[in-house]
Amino acid sequence: MDTLTAIKARRAVKHYDPEHRLTEEEERTLLDAAMQSPTAFNIQHWRFVLVKDPALRQQIREVAWDQAQVTDASLLIIMTANKDAWKTPERYWAGAPQPVQDILVPAIDGYYNGKDQVQRDECMRSCGMAGQTIMLAAKAMGYDTCPMDGFDFDAVAKLIKLPDDHIISFMIAVGKGTKEAWAKPGQLGYEEVVIEDTF
């Protein structure tokens, strides 16, 4: 599917065929696409948790406002990130020429070390980019998606045994939609959203 078509066709779909599952190959295509998303300094700090166990899905649904897509979608992906990924900078640049490594490896430490909010912002931003990649790739593969942040983040963290140095950004349901999304309910105008030069 053409990229601009996929961007326009992607909508948050809430109802899914509970009998459908992605093939292993489709799942791999989707996650390989996600891993092509950019991260600052190539730190690749996202960690994508595929929730497949039906009992775990049910437990997550109970702390996610009882939303049906949590259990009914073909795949539930929890978008998490390792806040401490910047602490091992060498591995992200091991294949670069030495002069590039000499600049970038120390720059990573300087950018993140001791800056908790900067680390957190980076996790949210990178997961946003990777999440949109997943949603557009899924659309192009014939699937619908629903991005979700309506859930108890701490409870889901416990359920998936999230390490202390990781955080959850949001979740995405992926599957065969059975009902169209509702019409867009109140879209802002171009002039309000796009600003030239200064506010």
Add this chain to the structure above:
Amino acid sequence: MDTLTAIKARRAVKHYDPEHRLTEEEERTLLDAAMQSPTAFNIQHWRFVLVKDPALRQQIREVAWDQAQVTDASLLIIMTANKDAWKTPERYWAGAPQPVQDILVPAIDGYYNGKDQVQRDECMRSCGMAGQTIMLAAKAMGYDTCPMDGFDFDAVAKLIKLPDDHIISFMIAVGKGTKEAWAKPGQLGYEEVVIEDTF
């Protein structure tokens, strides 16, 4: 361009043809695509600042580690968001059936009111999604991009007269690339990044 192809072909490109500019129609296509990106509760809080004034671009370059793409790219987009967009919830659901409005409008207040970190996380996440939309749309339109967070955020905020209740998430340079991106320097394996069920 096919969506999966665009996802694979998108790379952070640092060198641009400084003589090239997007047509007004191309610019509109790109920003219209960005506005199709999802936001939680449809709050559409992103505000995209197109920096066109060459003097302003030069000033931004000076607080952005002197990176050439800031002045040389066809377009520089500062991805900002209005942290207080949740305070006017009715407008995002004005076209929905009344029972939907009755549930969602108060839910918006409950989700964000008094929760500064939640508001900030939402800005970073939504700008991440919209930014990836821009980068993939640009690729499909024959352009390259470079996402950037290597700059002095406070200094750029002053330069674009960012309102106090808005925040910057990152910047994107868009244009005609003149040099290929370097080879990927140290990519993590699938097994490290993709987790099944629990850590």
